[in-house]
Amino acid sequence: MTQKAVIAEKKGEKTTKSGANFLIDALKKQNVEVVFGYPGGAVLPIYDALYDSGVFHVLTRHEQGSIHAAEGYARITGKPGVVIATSGPGATNIVTGLADAMIDSIPLVVFTGQVATSVIGSDAFQEADVLGITTPITKHNYQVRKPGDLPRIVKEAFYIASSGRPGPVLIDIPKDVAILQAEAEEDPEMDLPGYQPTLQPNYLQIRKLIEAVSGAKKPVILAGAGVLHARASEELKKYAEQQGIPVVHTLLGIGGFPADHSLFVGMGGMHGVYAANMALYECDLLINVGARFDDRLTGNLAAFAPQATVAHIDIDPAEIGKNVPTKIPVVGDAKEALAQLIAQNGKLPEASEWVQKITEWKEKFPLFYEGDSSELKPQKVIELLHKKTNGDAIVVTDVGQHQMWAAQYYTFNKPHAWVTSGGLGTMGFCVPAAIGAQLAEPDATVAAVVGDAGFQMTNQELAVIAELNLPIKIIIVNNHSLGMVRQWQELFYQERYSHSLLQNQPSFVKLADAYGIKAYKVTTIEEAEERMSEALTTDGPILLDIHVAPGENVYPMIAPGKGHHEMEGVKK
């Protein structure tokens, strides 16, 4: 920024520059560390302004890669991931990522190019109605009509994306708006009268919750992603310890409560552990902190927590009472709410018998899988990964069986080390998301655990991993199938494996090699141990194509339409 510009800003005066330059300077003002993107016709002026701006830009090989990388970055840092895509196909290629970020509440600020304002609506080359397409899958979206509006809109977008319940915000910029010069304030006031997220919980509601806890005999906390978004895992631990309440977590709540804690019960839901689901089923007080009672967690709603008084702390009032009738709603930030609960130090519940019972469930009905040393089971791969990384890696997954095994067998004692696509279940998420996660924490060990099918949806991003020499450890859990689809066909479609078996696969080792990435095929437990050790002492990226025993299913399981008390595949 020139000296002149700094002075002008101090006085609240205006500066004159192009829309593209307003945009780049607004990104700098937001301290954006990295932008993921892909250039094209409508964003040429923006890329020109980017050229010598000093802003770090990662060229992914597909726009979908950009947005998943931005999601991975945002998951780890809590800061908005930033994406630039061109108009038309560039914009439509990020649609999946927007929907993914929307349903998992991931903060993103996404810029799309648009055809010039003079031809909008004429079906011009690479024109698509991006506002119309993305309205239901963004927290908010804008089309910039005047270059001078850009500083305000970018500022608002970052604020909206990262405050309240986080989510993606899209800014559509017609080409002429990026080119034209205008006069504007660099740091204008935001104009958001309709946006005031509630952060401070209502004191009376907190009192009601404290009262309910004091009278409970079987309380349980359900910790969701909200704990992580609010950076409230310390508070959650303190509160659970103060009150002696066991903690179940959701898929996206992994890491919000340490797995080695005596009050840790484990993951609830379709492939959750027996103790967690029985705790949800038998509890008399359910304290939901930042989970949205997704169907994969609740199972059959009619059989969900039948004896429980439900309390729900959520920053989004629309989540409270949406799926499960809630007696004690607490609208607010999880960190604030938990801090108030800790400060109030309410009367303790008489829950020692209950905690004892849960501990027994944990001991009697742990996760298990059949197998001896002759076979390399997928669960074993995750166990080995945990062992070799001391449970200290950032684990990024794709979607399907390997994701569930990673959630089950890689136990986390710290927050913000688990990156997965939860709500949308987006295959192809892993490889690009791992890029974003590694850039967010360059010194961390990042393990990209991915199935052989999902890997092939976005494996072109190996180019980025090689180019930036990102030390990502790619673990392909290769069962030669769309594993979860195959599992459901086995269980619910009379073993009719319709288009779920992948017998003709390329050599992933040769593929990695083509990108200049070291890779090994692994087929035995011994090889897996050896290669994982090597992977973790290798400086750069490495890919392990691990061929696991085919036909393995994820258990335990709550079949569709069943309740928490009707789990299958529980250890006898």
Place this chain on the structure above:
Amino acid sequence: MVNNRPGVLNRITNLFSKRNYNIESITVGHSEQEGISRITVVVQVDDEKVIEQMTKQLNKQIDVLKVMDISNQSIVSRELALIKVLATSQNRSEIYALIEPFRASAIDVSKDSLTVQITGESGKIEAFIELLKPYGIKELARTGTTAFPRGTQRTNSNKSLSIV
């Protein structure tokens, strides 16, 4: 009450269809404040929870400034309808006789038809349409209801009506 910005109506209707809610009618127009429009949406719902969820989802929209569920409030609500009805020289005066008690008015007359304008609550308009049906309705256009709470509130009325 919503910001009068491009795409705002799309956001509202999108939200209803995304959440699988059916809109009976929707009206939009300028409000007393510059740059702010008032949208009135009528929805038929059996479950109070649905209205609550709709209200909450609408409130989350950045361009939505205020949402009111006025189903259980004392309100003023009006709808306008234009009805083109077949009219012969024999029955024309008969139709005029219907117009008068409804405080409707004939706004266009042709050789074989008559266009009537009527304003009122939806129930009144429906009653009027029923009366005209035997004569043969050629065209019908209804605006949908627009409404807001009365200056003084009395509680009653259990119509499912919601205002944005």
